Amino acid sequence: MKFNGSFFGKTDVGRVRVSNEDQVFVGVNKHRNVLLAVADGMGGHARGDLASKLAMQSLTKGFQSTLGLLTAKTATLWLRSQIIEANRAIYKEAQRSSSLKEMGTTLVIALIVHKQLILVNIGDSRVYSFHEGQLTCLTQDQTYVDYLYRQGKITFEEMKIHPQRHVLLNALGLNTTVSYDLQVIPYEGQRLMVCSDGLYNNVSFTEIASLMASSDPTQQKVESFIRLANAHGGTDNIAVGMWEPL
Numbered sequence: 001m002k003f004n005g006s007f008f009g010k011t012d013v014g015r016v017r018v019s020n021e022d023q024v025f026v027g028v029n030k031h032r033n034v035l036l037a038v039a040d041g042m043g044g045h046a047r048g049d050l051a052s053k054l055a056m057q058s059l060t061k062g063f064q065s066t067l068g069l070l071t072a073k074t075a076t077l078w079l080r081s082q083i084i085e086a087n088r089a090i091y092k093e094a095q096r097s098s099s100l101k102e103m104g105t106t107l108v109i110a111l112i113v114h115k116q117l118i119l120v121n122i123g124d125s126r127v128y129s130f131h132e133g134q135l136t137c138l139t140q141d142q143t144y145v146d147y148l149y150r151q152g153k154i155t156f157e158e159m160k161i162h163p164q165r166h167v168l169l170n171a172l173g174l175n176t177t178v179s180y181d182l183q184v185i186p187y188e189g190q191r192l193m194v195c196s197d198g199l200y201n202n203v204s205f206t207e208i209a210s211l212m213a214s215s216d217p218t219q220q221k222v223e224s225f226i227r228l229a230n231a232h233g234g235t236d237n238i239a240v241g242m243w244e245p246l
Contacts, residue, residue, distance in 0.1 A: 004032075004245070004246045005034070005243055005244050005245040005246050006217070006218040006219075006243075006244050006246065007026040007027065007028070007034070007036075007218060007241070007242060007243045007244070008026065008218045008219040008221075008222045008241070008242055009024040009025060009026040009036075009194075009222065009239075009240065009241035009242070010024065010222050010223065010226060010239075010240060010241075011023065011024050011237065011238065011239040011240075012226045012229075012230065012234075012237065012238045012239075013237055014198055014229070014230060014234035014235065014236050014237050014238055015230050015233065015234030015235070016233075016234060016235050016236065017236060017237055019049060020049070020237050021040065021041030021042070021048035021049045021051075021052055021105075021237055022038065022039070022040050022041070022052060022196045022198065022237040022238065022239035023038070023039040023040075023041075023052040023053060023055070023056040023239065024037070024038050024039075024056075024194070024239040024240065024241045025037045025056055025059070025060050025241065026194075026241040026242065026243060027060070027063070027064075029063055029064055029066065031066075031068040031069065031070075033063075033066075033068075033069045033075070033111065033112065033113050034111070034112035034243055035059075035060075035063050035109070035110075035111050035112075036109070036110040036111075036127070036192055036193075036194040036241045036242075036243055037056065037059055037060075037107065037108065037109045037110075037194060037241070038106070038107075038108050038125045038194045038195060038196050038239045038241060039051075039052035039053075039055040039056050039105045039106060039107050039125070039172075039239075040052060040105060040106040040123065040124075040125050040196040040197065040198075040237070040239065041053075041103070041104075041105045042103070042104050042105060042106070042168070042171060047094075047099070047100050047102070047103030048103060048104075048105065050090075050093065050100070050103060051090050051094075051103040051104050051105040051172070051173050052105040054086065054089045054090050054093060054105075054173075055086045055089075055090060055105050055107050055172055055173070058082060058085050058086040058089055059082050059086060059107075059109070062078070062081075062082045062085075063082075066078060069111070069113050070113075070114075071113065071114070071116075072113055072114075072116040072118060072184050075111055075113040075116075075118055076118060076182065076184065079109065079111065079118060079120055079182070080182075083107070083120065083122075083172070083178060083180060084178070086107070086172060086173075087172050087173055087175075087176075087177070087178040088176075089173075090103065090104065090105065090172060090173025091173050091174070091175065091176060094173065102174065103173060104171035104172055104173040104174040105123070105171060105172050105173060106122055106123025106124055106125040106168070106171060106172070106196070107120070107121075107122045107123065107125070107172045107180075108120065108121050108122070108123070108125035108126060108127055108139060108194055109121075109127075109194075110127045110138075110192050110194055110243075112187050112192075112243070114187075115186060115187055115188075116184055116185070116186065116187055117184070117185050117186070117187040117190075117192075118182070118183075118184050119138055119139060119181075119182065119183050119184075119185070120180055120181070120182050121139040121140065121142065121180060121181040121182075122142065122170055122171060122172050122178065122179075122180045122181075123141075123142055123143075123168050123170055123171050123172070124141040124142060124143050124146075124168060124197050125139075125194065125195065125196045125197065125239070126138075126139050126141070126194070126195055126197075126200060127139045127192065127193070127194050128192070128193045128194075128195070128208060128212070129190040129191070129192055130190060130191040130192075130193070130209070130212040130213065131188065131189070131190040131191065133213065135205065135208060135209035135212060138183075138185075139181070140181065142168060142169045142170040142181070143165070143166075143167060143168055143169060144164050144165075144167040144168075144169060145159045145162045145164060145165045145167070146159070147169060148162070166197075189245045190245075191212055191242070191243070191244045191245070192242065192243045192244075193208075193212060193225075193240065193241065193242045193243075194239075194240070194241045194242075195225075195238075195239060195240045195241070196236070196237060196238060196239040197236060198229060198234075198235070198236030198237045198238040198239065199225060199226075199229050199238050199239070199240055201235065201236065202228075202229040202230075202232040202233055202234065202235060202236075202238075203225060203228050203229050203232060207228060208225075211224055211225060211228070218242050218243075218244050221242055222240045222241070222242050225238075225240045226238050226240060
């Protein structure tokens with residue numbers, strides 16, 4: 001099955017940061033596969049920006065040039081190779097200079113291939129699904145506070161104020177190898193959104209659901225998300241990408 005839809009992606013520096021280390025891509029290739037991705041760089045000004053750019057360049061170049069992702073199996077194999085290549089590119093660049101040491105990036109991917117939705121997560125950027133009035137976060141944050149919460153050591157409310165809430169347990173480019181979460185689920189025409197933590201840390205779950213449920217054009221929704229995140233403080237860079245099937 002091939003899907004038609006509208007899509008849009010945008011990043012914003014926010015109201016506190018001096019540089020934008022977020023990258024977003026939403027697009028359809030010639031085979032009508034749909035790709036959404038967000039990378040949120042880490043490691044400081046030049047390092048985080050470079051890491052997220054390298055990750056996104058590697059992924060999107062491969063997506064546009066691929067001969068076709070005909071099944072979930074072939075798409076999964078392709079994603080694995082792209083992640084390995086992106087990790088290699090970032091790690092190799094980091095070895096060139098001491099100023100680039102420890103640079104890395106989150107990477108979250110949603111790939112629609114016919115009736116399947118393939119999700120990849122490294123770090124704490126997210127994929128949200130909105131379907132039949134229900135908002136669902138499809139990824140699990142790879143953070144220290146999320147680990148503590150799942151272990152029952154802190155409450156959901158404590159996660160929001162924990163002093164180590166920004167500590168990642170995983171990122172792309174930090175080592176010669178990379179681990180990631182990958183899942184394949186049915187695609188049934190859901191609205192999809194990918195975003196960095198600069199969005200969901202400033203916009204509540206209820207507000208996300210309300211905006212995704214609206215009948216506004218896709219681009220307007222994305223821009224509304226960014227305006228709302230900035231209105232609530234804009235404490236980080238913001239990246240948002242959306243896909244809405246027709």
